[in-house]
Amino acid sequence: PFKESKGGLLSGTSLEECKDAVGFDNNENEPSVSITVVGASGDLAKKKIFPALFALYYEDCLPKHFTIYGYARSKMTDAELRTMMFVVYLDEVPMFIHGENCDEKMEQFLKRCFYHSGQYDSEENFAELDRKLKKHEGGRVSNRLFYLSIPPNIFIDAVKCASLSASSGNGWTRVIVEKPFGRDSESSAALTKALKNYLDEDQIFRIDHYLGKELVENLSVLRFSNLIFEPLWSRQYIRNVQLIFSEDFGTEGRGGYFDNYGIIRDIMQNHLLQILALFAMETPVSLDAEDIRNEKVKVLRSMRPLQLEDMVVGQYKSHTKGGVTYPAYTDDKTVPKDSLTPTFAAAALFIDNARWDGVPFLMKAGKALHSKRAEIRVQFRHVPGNLYNRNFGTDLDRATNELVIRVQPDEAIYLKINNKIPGLGMRLDRSNLNLHYAARYSKEIPDAYERLLLDAIEGERRLFIRSDELNAAWALFTPLLKELEEKKIIPEYYPYGSRGPVGAHYLAARYKVRWG
Numbered sequence: 001p002f003k004e005s006k007g008g009l010l011s012g013t014s015l016e017e018c019k020d021a022v023g024f025d026n027n028e029n030e031p032s033v034s035i036t037v038v039g040a041s042g043d044l045a046k047k048k049i050f051p052a053l054f055a056l057y058y059e060d061c062l063p064k065h066f067t068i069y070g071y072a073r074s075k076m077t078d079a080e081l082r083t084m085m086f087v088v089y090l091d092e093v094p095m096f097i098h099g100e101n102c103d104e105k106m107e108q109f110l111k112r113c114f115y116h117s118g119q120y121d122s123e124e125n126f127a128e129l130d131r132k133l134k135k136h137e138g139g140r141v142s143n144r145l146f147y148l149s150i151p152p153n154i155f156i157d158a159v160k161c162a163s164l165s166a167s168s169g170n171g172w173t174r175v176i177v178e179k180p181f182g183r184d185s186e187s188s189a190a191l192t193k194a195l196k197n198y199l200d201e202d203q204i205f206r207i208d209h210y211l212g213k214e215l216v217e218n219l220s221v222l223r224f225s226n227l228i229f230e231p232l233w234s235r236q237y238i239r240n241v242q243l244i245f246s247e248d249f250g251t252e253g254r255g256g257y258f259d260n261y262g263i264i265r266d267i268m269q270n271h272l273l274q275i276l277a278l279f280a281m282e283t284p285v286s287l288d289a290e291d292i293r294n295e296k297v298k299v300l301r302s303m304r305p306l307q308l309e310d311m312v313v314g315q316y317k318s319h320t321k322g323g324v325t326y327p328a329y330t331d332d333k334t335v336p337k338d339s340l341t342p343t344f345a346a347a348a349l350f351i352d353n354a355r356w357d358g359v360p361f362l363m364k365a366g367k368a369l370h371s372k373r374a375e376i377r378v379q380f381r382h383v384p385g386n387l388y389n390r391n392f393g394t395d396l397d398r399a400t401n402e403l404v405i406r407v408q409p410d411e412a413i414y415l416k417i418n419n420k421i422p423g424l425g426m427r428l429d430r431s432n433l434n435l436h437y438a439a440r441y442s443k444e445i446p447d448a449y450e451r452l453l454l455d456a457i458e459g460e461r462r463l464f465i466r467s468d469e470l471n472a473a474w475a476l477f478t479p480l481l482k483e484l485e486e487k488k489i490i491p492e493y494y495p496y497g498s499r500g501p502v503g504a505h506y507l508a509a510r511y512k513v514r515w516g
């Protein structure tokens with residue numbers, strides 16, 4: 001159905017036609033929401049933000065009166081923006097194709113999408129956008145959400161112009177900001193200060209898309225609504241916790257950005273640290289955003305700043321396998337040949353509070369490794385006086401329980417237990433109590449961006465980063481990052497597609513840990 005009618009749709013639709021299509025009724029007072037994606041011509045907008053908005057629309061989660069605007073410098077018509085979104089819908093997001101009435105919904109959705117071309121530092125161009133938004137809003141209470149999907153050096157210009165020229169006059173105005181939030185404590189504080197010249201803290205939604213992942217959100221449910229986990233959640237029973245992120249591809253296409261940040265800033269200081277804070281926090285007073293964020297800040301402020309001796313850095317080098325040559329990080333033309341930027345890092349972190357004293361939290365993050373996965377692994381202590389230890393010979397590690405929360409891919413939560421092998425005699429093995437999401441839940445898991453966009457529209461701040469959290473996170477990593485850069489620490493080189501530097505194993509072994 002969509003393909004048949006796409007000629008009309010993609011070649012432009014008048015505002016009146018759009019209003020008809022969505023049953024726009026000027027006589028009722030339900031507020032409108034305008035979502036402006038600033039940087040609409042970019043990679044993130046195309047691949048994540050617009051598809052997530054469509055998915056929300058498909059699930060009937062967007063407010064009745066919504067309009068989506070793309071804003072960027074590139075010249076584009078409304079029809080061209082819609083074509084771009086449609087091509088992604090057809091080619092790159094196969095999950096949408098399966099839904100019932102999907103094409104029809106897409107057709108309706110695209111009628112609500114528009115484009116305005118403008119500079120990021122032009123109040124006049126944002127004032128033009130404001131005029132267009134007002135027409136769509138039709139005089140009702142107008143709420144406005146701006147999604148800054150642009151490089152960080154233009155955040156402030158865009159925030160300034162959007163807030164001065166295109167804020168809502170009678171509803172809320174919120175701004176979603178994408179990482180990176182600075183490079184260190186100072187630049188992050190400067191960014192926060194500049195944002196606060198134009199916005200209140202409660203208007204700023206700092207996104208960390210890992211907080212929108214299903215299994216990360218489920219962490220608190222797992223802990224606080226199951227009697228069997230929370231009593232074990234401490235140094236008394238947990239030996240170590242591992243937070244693992246690995247990708248089986250390099251920085252292809254993003255080398256320019258990446259070289260200025262490196263894996264520690266790109267993944268550890270935000271995604272993995274956020275998971276750690278949620279994992280380790282005390283029970284919040286309530287599920288209110290401020291109560292949860294208060295507890296996360298306490299964890300971060302109880303942590304020891306990272307030490308150089310507790311960190312291993314690596315960089316991938318070229319590797320030939322099966323006749324295919326995979327590039328080195330420095331083969332990327334946008335990366336300097338002598339770059340020391342880490343594409344891999346492993347670290348041991350410690351929380352100096354009563355619950356976690358002495359428990360190593362090991363993080364490992366890397367690009368161009370042998371697999372793609374994000375996992376939390378919790379290794380429990382040995383059973384004291386375990387009658388069955390002899391079944392494991394001297395390899396006591398194998399006898400301990402391990403809880404694995406596989407964030408992606410193929411979401412799952414499983415607990416490794418010791419079990420008797422059925423039959424005569426007494427032999428044990430390790431088996432899994434397994435909650436495999438695909439087998440248990442038939443519904444597709446929403447993309448993190450869907451959840452986060454919906455939360456921002458609904459004003460739910462639980463999954464966004466507050467400025468004090470951000471400061472605490474940078475305080476942990478900044479001294480180490482400075483030291484790595486000042487001392488020009490040479491990364492350990494590892495072949496593309498390998499398991500990463502062996503140094504990571506020595507680091508873990510120092511804390512009697514074996515990576516899962």
Ligand code: NDP
Nearest residue numbers: 039041042043044045072073074149150151152178179180
């Ligand atoms: P892009 O580099 O694609 O930039 C987005 C748009 O910003 C471009 O289409 C371009 O639009 C404009 N732009 C780019 N460079 C400049 C410049 N130097 N001066 C002015 N305008 C510029 O970024 P992404 O879409 O990849 O990412 C957007 C934001 O999201 C960034 O902050 C990034 O760090 C973050 N992010 C991205 C992820 C990803 O997977 N891509 C993942 C997580 C975070 P035009 O020329 O039309 O104005």
Ligand code: BG6
Nearest residue numbers: 179209247266267271374408448
């Ligand atoms: C981004 C990083 O924040 O997360 C990227 O900048 C990384 O380098 C990406 O590839 C991973 O996200 P996901 O959701 O694909 O695991």
